[in-house]
Amino acid sequence: MKKIFYGMMAVLIGSAMINTLQAQSAYRKKTTPATKDTTVNNNGRGVVQQPAVTPITTTNKLASGNVTYRYDTTNPGGFDAKPEVSLRNNYAVDRSQVRDRKPLEYENLRDDDNVWSEFLWREIDAREKMNQSFLYPGKDDNGDRRFFSILLNSIKNDSVTAFAPDNDRFTTPMTTEQVMNLTVGDNDTVEVPDPVTGSVEKVITKKPKFSPDSVYTFRIKEQLIFDKEASRLFTRIIGIAPIAKQVIGGKSVPRILFWVYYPDLRKTLAKEDVYNPKNFSSRMTWEELFESRFFSSYIIKSSANNPNDQYLNAMIKDPLFRLLEGENIKTRIFNYEQDLWAY
Numbered sequence: 001m002k003k004i005f006y007g008m009m010a011v012l013i014g015s016a017m018i019n020t021l022q023a024q025s026a027y028r029k030k031t032t033p034a035t036k037d038t039t040v041n042n043n044g045r046g047v048v049q050q051p052a053v054t055p056i057t058t059t060n061k062l063a064s065g066n067v068t069y070r071y072d073t074t075n076p077g078g079f080d081a082k083p084e085v086s087l088r089n090n091y092a093v094d095r096s097q098v099r100d101r102k103p104l105e106y107e108n109l110r111d112d113d114n115v116w117s118e119f120l121w122r123e124i125d126a127r128e129k130m131n132q133s134f135l136y137p138g139k140d141d142n143g144d145r146r147f148f149s150i151l152l153n154s155i156k157n158d159s160v161t162a163f164a165p166d167n168d169r170f171t172t173p174m175t176t177e178q179v180m181n182l183t184v185g186d187n188d189t190v191e192v193p194d195p196v197t198g199s200v201e202k203v204i205t206k207k208p209k210f211s212p213d214s215v216y217t218f219r220i221k222e223q224l225i226f227d228k229e230a231s232r233l234f235t236r237i238i239g240i241a242p243i244a245k246q247v248i249g250g251k252s253v254p255r256i257l258f259w260v261y262y263p264d265l266r267k268t269l270a271k272e273d274v275y276n277p278k279n280f281s282s283r284m285t286w287e288e289l290f291e292s293r294f295f296s297s298y299i300i301k302s303s304a305n306n307p308n309d310q311y312l313n314a315m316i317k318d319p320l321f322r323l324l325e326g327e328n329i330k331t332r333i334f335n336y337e338q339d340l341w342a343y
Contacts, residue, residue, distance in 0.1 A: 083143040090140065103270040103287050106236070106263075113229040118333070120224065121168075121301035121311070123243070126216040130296040133289075135216060136275035145275060148215040148242050150286065151260060154268040155179050161264065165256035168221050168239055174258055182257050217243040219256065220297065224333065226340070233337045237262040237290055262290075299326035 126134035126147070134147040143149055154160040155176060162179045164172035219241040225234045241259045245252050269286035276283040289295060300322075301311045316322045 083139060083141060085141050101270050101285065103266040107230070107234075109225060109227055109234060110229065113227045114225050115228045116226040116336070118224045119303035120222050120299055120329070122220045122222065122297040123300050124218045124220065124295055124297045126218070128296050133275045134218070134295075135213060137213075138275060142272075145272075146213075147218065147286070150268070150272050151240070151242060151265075152179070154260070154265055158268045160260060160268060162258040162260055163239075165241065165258050168241070168259055170239065170259060170261050179258055215242045215244050215257070217245075217254065219243055219300075226337070231340075233333075235293070240265065298323055299329050302329050304329075304332075 124131055124134065126132065136145045138145050143153065155162050156179075162174045162176075163170045164174055166172075220237055221239045221241075222235055222237045225236065226232070227234055239259050239262055241256045243254045243256050246255045247253070266287050269290070272286045273283040274286055274289050284292070284294070300313070312322045312325055316325055
């Protein structure tokens with residue numbers, strides 16, 4: 001019986017070894033080219049010709065396959081300069097899926113369910129500590145990471161329409177050339193409105209070349225809506241406008257460069273990461289930053305109790321009192337929302 005048992009074991013082991021050898025042979029035939037391109041050297045020996053290696057250049061796609069050339073405002077060439085694209089993957093992980101991110105769709109708000117609404121205009125000062133990500137000068141294959149550069153890239157590369165700065169209702173579109181000409185130094189006619197009377201005076205001034213860090217203020221137009229169906233207060237950003245400081249008659253005057261319709265901009269912001277000083281792998285997108293209200297701002301205008309449609313600086317001269325009035329508006333809105341509930 002032992003002999004029969006050992007004989008059967010030997011047969012099984014031999015069969016398994018034959019199957020393994022056959023599988024290895026099939027794998028070699030599959031992975032080895034059928035023919036070899038050989039050349040003859042001076043000794044007459046056949047040498048296998050190595051396949052040609054295509055060098056990676058700035059005109060070829062990188063390993064990620066989704067690289068788009070953007071502006072780099074830190075280059076000496078100015079706002080039209082192209083960034084220096086990395087010829088290898090600059091990260092230890094594959095981040096090619098970043099360019100495929102899309103923002104979540106907004107919840108539908110019916111006009112019949114809108115029981116209360118108010119428009120607010122805010123300004124973001126990037127010099128504040130909480131807003132320093134707006135001026136982060138780091139660079140990658142998409143150029144530098146300043147928010148103003150991201151706005152320019154969205155207009156130039158992502159077909160986002162810029163609108164004239166004189167109206168925040170998005171009535172007059174601007175061409176890409178008009179937007180890029182804003183960054184070129186030349187004589188220009190600037191309309192300077194009087195904050196008290198509202199009259200507009202045209203002043204011819206020298207428009208200096210922009211520095212990337214000179215645009216550190218961003219104006220936001222938003223609408224607050226209380227939806228009775230969802231029983232909550234929604235805040236929807238309508239538009240964003242960069243503001244540059246320009247010297248006119250020896251005085252520094254803020255100048256709105258252009259307006260961008262925020263819903264059109266969300267697709268671009270969903271693909272752009274915000275600098276995180278604590279953890280580079282835990283960065284949010286710019287779209288998440290705005291939707292989560294992760295920025296500091298102050299109110300400069302409200303549609304409530306404003307029959308003359310004026311900004312706070314036209315009604316209140318003292319800057320400190322203007323800030324306090326903006327905080328009063330925030331408190332009023334907060335109290336309105338809380339008073340709708342009974343505890």
